[in-house]
Amino acid sequence: xxxxxxxxxxxxxxxxxxxxxQGNTVRAKNIGRDIAAGFKNxxxxxxxxxxxxxxxxxxxxxxxxxxxxxxLGANAVVNVRFSTSAITSGASEMMAYGTAVVVE
Amino acid sequence: xxxxxxxxxxxxxxPAIFLGFGWFIxxxxxxxxxxxxxxxxxxxxxVEVTDMRNPPGFSDSSGQCMLVTGEAVxxxxxxxxxxxGLKNVVGGESKTFTRLxxxxxxxxxxxxxxxxxxxxxxxxxxxxIEGADIGGNASGKGGKRVSNMAVVMASGTAWLRA
Numbered sequence: 001x002x003x004x005x006x007x008x009x010x011x012x013x014x015x016x017x018x019x020x021x022q023g024n025t026v027r028a029k030n031i032g033r034d035i036a037a038g039f040k041n042x043x044x045x046x047x048x049x050x051x052x053x054x055x056x057x058x059x060x061x062x063x064x065x066x067x068x069x070x071x072l073g074a075n076a077v078v079n080v081r082f083s084t085s086a087i088t089s090g091a092s093e094m095m096a097y098g099t100a101v102v103v104e
Numbered sequence: 105x106x107x108x109x110x111x112x113x114x115x116x117x118x119p120a121i122f123l124g125f126g127w128f129i130x131x132x133x134x135x136x137x138x139x140x141x142x143x144x145x146x147x148x149x150x151v152e153v154t155d156m157r158n159p160p161g162f163s164d165s166s167g168q169c170m171l172v173t174g175e176a177v178x179x180x181x182x183x184x185x186x187x188x189g190l191k192n193v194v195g196g197e198s199k200t201f202t203r204l205x206x207x208x209x210x211x212x213x214x215x216x217x218x219x220x221x222x223x224x225x226x227x228x229x230x231x232x233i234e235g236a237d238i239g240g241n242a243s244g245k246g247g248k249r250v251s252n253m254a255v256v257m258a259s260g261t262a263w264l265r266a
Binding site for chain 1: 133162178180211229259
């Protein structure tokens, strides 16, 4: 499954447009990460726990989007965009969406 | 009299030590991070990054391309946050937080470049940089929730320029 955030894939042409696909995930931070982050806010530096949270969320959202595209019979997703929003003070949603296409 | 002086000393001295500790460690970690950023940027200088959707050479390239991403969450230390709280009284630019966001952005871009290099690509196009709202609870003091985090997410399409 080819996933790109451009509209076209060089060397290939879009044969069929399958439609908009999206994948999302809601992840909560756990207490351990919050406490570590609280300490880090004292001394500054990178909050690795939160960074991992974001990375895992993106990967999960992308794989769900790819699964939806595969279910539609597509072999690529183009024009991928991300969107996040905080749901409660303890969780945030990460969504990836794009256009599923058949390319050859 | 002595007792009162001691109490006064503790009331001023302890927070000052706390802030000073935060300032010192924060200063060390910022300079260390700057040096690490500089070193890694020099190492990944050959990966070309652009926010153009169709840079020259892209449409004629081999077709090997893939989405790459990078993210970074940076926090500032307690001293800088306290000074920022004071700045909120008079307003104006907080150069420290501007620098913090700058470092987070450079870190996110570097991670994206490293992922592209791992995939065997040497150029990235259509780079998008976003912030995220992850509702940080980290510095909650009762109900007050001040987010001292700079969250930066970068994404782009990595491709191989012949």
